[in-house]
Amino acid sequence: MNRIRRFFRNNSIQTKFAVVMAMMLIIILVVNLFIYIQTNVMVERIDSVFSSNVTIGELTETLGRVEDTVYEYLNTKGSGALENYYRFSQDYRNLIEELNSQNVEDRVLMLEKSIREMSESYLATADETVQAKRGRNVEKYKNSYAQEAELFRYINNYIYELNSRQFERNSENYRFLLSSLGILEIMALTLIVVVFLLSGFIGMVLVRKMVHPLVELSETAREVAEGNFSVKVPQVDSEDEIGIVTKTFDQMLSSIRAYIVRIRSSLETEARMKERELSMEAHLKEAQLKFLQAQINPHFLFNSLNAGSQLATLEDADATALFLQRMADFFRYNVQKTGGESSLQQEIGLVDNYIYILNVRFAGDITYRKEVPDDVGDPDMPGMILQPLVENAVTHGIRDRMDRGIIRLQVEKEEDGLQIIVSDNGVGMTREQIRRIYEGTADRSGEDGSTGIGLGNVINRLSLYYNREDLLTIHSEGEGTEVILFLPKMEKG
């Protein structure tokens, strides 16, 4: 049983079909051959039923020839007749050798025995007759011939009797065999029907066994075609083509499922990126809008300042010329970098200009301390980040105490980036103010004396640029505010 199961599991459809068909054909062949042989034996037996009558006919004929030749020899003493006599008597001897010689319990066979014994007596008498004739012993051969003729008559009668009985028996045998053949035919027919039904059943079972997984697979495929990728593929343990197709289909379905997950993930990522891009774009637009609103003044101021600087130079008022030049640089930078990319040193330069301008404005009251190590380099960063922080420190921290106000800018190199600290010793910020700055609702852009860029805007642009949220923290406990900005190290390219 296990071997059959293994066979059906491990072999291809072609092999299975071939083996099962071969087996069915062998069974059909064997059965038919068997029926043919049995029927043939019976038919041959029927054919041979009356052969014994033919043999008896030969016996009568040969006996008649012997008797005729004896008579002919006695009549003519011809050598031809004598020769024929010897020949026919030998033939007859050969024929009677085939007859029964035993005392058996069968009337027909006992008739054969009687015929055989009488024939031997007859042939002996015939020999005596012929010998007497050759010796010209007239009386003896006449007596002998009379005895022989008598025996001839008895034998003929016995042969006739044997023939009749044999015919009667053969007829019985014939009827017996015919009836047997009839029953044999019915049995053979039954056998053929059983073989036919079994073959049909085996074929049906085989086809069903092989097609069933295919039907299940097609049902699964239909569901998949309708979009149900979570359908379970039927389990198949066979190694044939259907098994391979089913397993491959299962693998393909798994791959499709994994691919869909990947696509979905990719789409989600893409959506998030698009959303970020749109957000960046919105912030940029917002910044640009604000700068466009203020663009007229900076350009006008920028050109006017340049004109003023040149005039001051012509008049040898160098301090005024420097001031105007710094003003012009400040506004130029403002116009060029707002919303765009800049570098750390440019941002620090901008802060320097801003502090200079403020000191000119407020008569050098603001103390500005800059701690920038040489090894921090000049990494890229978004423009207009540091100036708003410093501006915030001035505006909200030391505005009312300019004479004692200290602004500190520190740049520290960290392992994974740069830490920039802008601190002041001003009035400090409340928790509510800090919260509102984080939430972006404390933007005071456009206020008098401001460049127009609030801390909320700075925080948003930083998170969009670095794709991180925690880059800017504000510490303020009572007096003084410390804004810590972290610039992560960016991979080039």
Add this chain to the structure above:
Amino acid sequence: MKKGMTIMTGGVVLITVLLAALYLYSASRLARLTQQNTGTHIYDRRYAFVSMDQSELWQAIYDSAKEQAELENVYLEWIGQDLVMNYTLEDCMKIAVASKADGILLNPDKSGEAEEMIASAAEAGIPVITLLDDKGENSRISYIGVNSYQMGELYGKQVLQCLKEEDNHIVVLTDQMTDNNNTNLLYSQMLQTIENGNNRNHTYDITLYQINTATSFDAEEDIRDLFIQADPVPDIMICLDLVSTECAAQALIDYNEVGKVTVIGSYASDTVYEALEKGILYSTISVDTGEIGQLCVTSMNEYHNLGNVSNYFNMRLEVINQKNVAKKRETEEPEEQPGLQAGRLIFGQAG
């Protein structure tokens, strides 16, 4: 899958069973045919039974002999009985000799050729035992039969029982072909017995009436002639064979002579038994046919085995009449084989 496998296994088993059944059926039928066509039992010897008389008597003797022959592993063949051709006794004896039988059990007919045939068989080295009629004393090895002297005495005793006060006309129906010596001995002994036993001096006369049994139907005509032509009709009629006994019984009925003529039949067939029961026949004298049949086969075997056998076996005689016929039939019927009727040789005496 399991159900399918069960059905397939069942199918294969069914096919195997059908194949086996087909083969066994075919083989058994052919074997039966072969067995029918070839005798399975082989006998040691083959004896020829020769009797032209195929009456119930000889059929019973043959059946008994056949039964005994089976017991002693001998094949017994009644020569000429089942053949289409009609053979004479001479033919049958010649066939028996030519077919080299191991022995011949012979019922000699009335013809004189029996002795010659017995001599021919003896010359060919085939032993012959004669039954009920002794012929060829010099050539045959043994004789099994009855003693004519005893028979004559029994006839005489039966006649004495039937004699009337007036004159008694006694007729003995004799066969023209019967051996005169035996008939004379029987006749003389019967006369002697009647004379010695006739204490009341009844008057009687005894006539021999010859009937012809050589050809068919003659016996019946002769007996009817006796009833028509005889004057007076005999008081006592003695028949020496079954045919004349049955004819006499029928003639008594036909000519309304029942009770007037006392008939002693010679054979014990159903007809004879019936006639005895109805009082048509007076009595019969029989021998045991079964004993004759057994003895002839046993004696022949004894001769083959020992080289000699007793020259003469005398069979016991038995009188059957109306008183004991029923008992006799009762004892015989269970022994009878289907299709066979018991025959008894009866020597009768009219009263």
